[in-house]
Amino acid sequence: MPEYAVPTPKRRRGRPRAGEAGGRERIIAAAIDEFGELGYDGSTTRGIAARAGVDAALVHHYFGTKADLFAETIGAPMRPDVDIPALLEGSVDGMGERVVRYVLEAWEKPETRKRGILLMRTGLGNRLTTPLLAGFLQRELFARIAARLDTPDAELRASLVASQVAGLLIARYLLQLPALADASVEDLVARVGPTVQSYLTD
Amino acid sequence: MPEYAVPTPKRRRGRPRAGEAGGRERIIAAAIDEFGELGYDGSTTRGIAARAGVDAALVHHYFGTKADLFAETIGAPMRPDVDIPALLEGSVDGMGERVVRYVLEAWEKPETRKRGILLMRTGLGNRLTTPLLAGFLQRELFARIAARLDTPDAELRASLVASQVAGLLIARYLLQLPALADASVEDLVARVGPTVQSYLTD
Numbered sequence: 001m002p003e004y005a006v007p008t009p010k011r012r013r014g015r016p017r018a019g020e021a022g023g024r025e026r027i028i029a030a031a032i033d034e035f036g037e038l039g040y041d042g043s044t045t046r047g048i049a050a051r052a053g054v055d056a057a058l059v060h061h062y063f064g065t066k067a068d069l070f071a072e073t074i075g076a077p078m079r080p081d082v083d084i085p086a087l088l089e090g091s092v093d094g095m096g097e098r099v100v101r102y103v104l105e106a107w108e109k110p111e112t113r114k115r116g117i118l119l120m121r122t123g124l125g126n127r128l129t130t131p132l133l134a135g136f137l138q139r140e141l142f143a144r145i146a147a148r149l150d151t152p153d154a155e156l157r158a159s160l161v162a163s164q165v166a167g168l169l170i171a172r173y174l175l176q177l178p179a180l181a182d183a184s185v186e187d188l189v190a191r192v193g194p195t196v197q198s199y200l201t202d
Numbered sequence: 203m204p205e206y207a208v209p210t211p212k213r214r215r216g217r218p219r220a221g222e223a224g225g226r227e228r229i230i231a232a233a234i235d236e237f238g239e240l241g242y243d244g245s246t247t248r249g250i251a252a253r254a255g256v257d258a259a260l261v262h263h264y265f266g267t268k269a270d271l272f273a274e275t276i277g278a279p280m281r282p283d284v285d286i287p288a289l290l291e292g293s294v295d296g297m298g299e300r301v302v303r304y305v306l307e308a309w310e311k312p313e314t315r316k317r318g319i320l321l322m323r324t325g326l327g328n329r330l331t332t333p334l335l336a337g338f339l340q341r342e343l344f345a346r347i348a349a350r351l352d353t354p355d356a357e358l359r360a361s362l363v364a365s366q367v368a369g370l371l372i373a374r375y376l377l378q379l380p381a382l383a384d385a386s387v388e389d390l391v392a393r394v395g396p397t398v399q400s401y402l403t404d
Contacts, residue, residue, distance in 0.1 A: 039241060042243065120326070121327055121328070121329070122327070124322070124323060124326045124327060124372065124376060125241065125327020126327065127323070130323075130376055130377060131378075133377065134377040134379060137377065137379070138380075142379070155380070155381040156382065156393075158381075159379040159380075160370075160382070162369075163369040163370045163372070163373035163374075163382065164365070164366050164369055166369045166373060166377075167365040167366050167367070167368045167370070167372065170326065170368060171364055171365035171368060174326060175332060175339065176336060177339070177340065177344070177365075178357070178361075179358040179360075179361045180361040180362070180365065191358075191362060191401070192362065192365075195366070195401075198397065199393070199397075
């Protein structure tokens with residue numbers, strides 16, 4: 001979102017004016033909270049504006065419709081445009097472990113985990129938002145991984161990687177299956193990394 | 203649910219009386235539709251009763267609260283008490299492919315797929331229903347798989363199997379990632395079966 005890039009906002013009270021630095025970020029943070037608590041259908045741009053302490057008109061001005069705003073929030077906790085290329089640098093060998101370690105270490109951070117859980121819940125919980133989540137994953141993640149693989153079935157391989165990574169996040173952080181929730185990052189990297197590697201290169 | 207077991211209902215019009223064969227099944231089918239269309243928060247036992255053509259009191263009589271009814275619907279499309287033991291019979295070798303083939307072949311049936319998608323959406327989309335889904339999976343699936351493995355980390359292994367199988371279903375049928383949605387069952391069994399097998403036995 002380079003055209004709107006602003007410095008990290010200072011925490012402050014009061015109602016930001018249109019165009020004030022930080023308004024955009026506060027709206028995205030408010031949207032993540034609202035979608036997470038109320039689901040997509042229960043959320044409104046008016047409610048999101050109230051949480052952010054801005055006028056609803058400002059939300060529309062920055063983001064357009066509720067669907068546009070949701071699409072924007074999906075990317076907010078991550079910087080795939082920065083992180084993914086770094087992750088895919090270097091040898092294809094070991095990429096499986098790097099991918100699993102990167103994702104788990106990101107989700108171990110409370111703020112990323114909170115946002116990730118809320119967005120995955122919202123993205124999977126509603127038939128309108130699922131294609132938005134799928135489109136984001138396709139565009140930002142699989143397309144980048146597939147481009148790194150030089151095989152005719154690169155897209156299928158990248159999608160299988162996604163299926164295992166998404167399943168791991170859901171099982172550990174949403175379903176909180178006890179054995180997976182209790183396992184260390186290192187143990188999971190050692191067990192799941194080779195799976196992801198085999199999808200990439202076997 | 204042995205205490206309520208009734209013969210398969212004949213399709214018929216009209217409002218079943220309490221205790222009439224088929225009322226219970228109609229309520230579960232109606233609940234799956236309601237949860238799938240409106241989400242957990244948007245669904246009511248009154249609305250479910252109306253879809254089933256029965257009194258709301260009958261829904262409460264059979265199932266208790268909305269949460270109880272949701273927990274009941276999770277199991278409805280499957281018969282894990284019958285299917286899972288059959289799947290786990292025979293050698294541990296090849297069990298990975300058998301599990302993947304069983305799940306995919308089940309979800310290729312339109313009625314199972316429809317119910318499975320709706321229940322997964324509802325189960326993951328709401329923080330109240332997620333533990334109900336996790337509990338069902340734990341009790342009916344992982345516990346059975348773990349019991350079949352004779353290792354100290356059996357529960358973690360069974361949970362990793364679940365993470366890959368759930369991720370595959372979500373990526374193929376909910377997110378409908380193109381490469382995964384277009385792949386044949388045979389291709390996916392050949393690619394994902396070895397992963398599941400490695401979680402079970404490596």
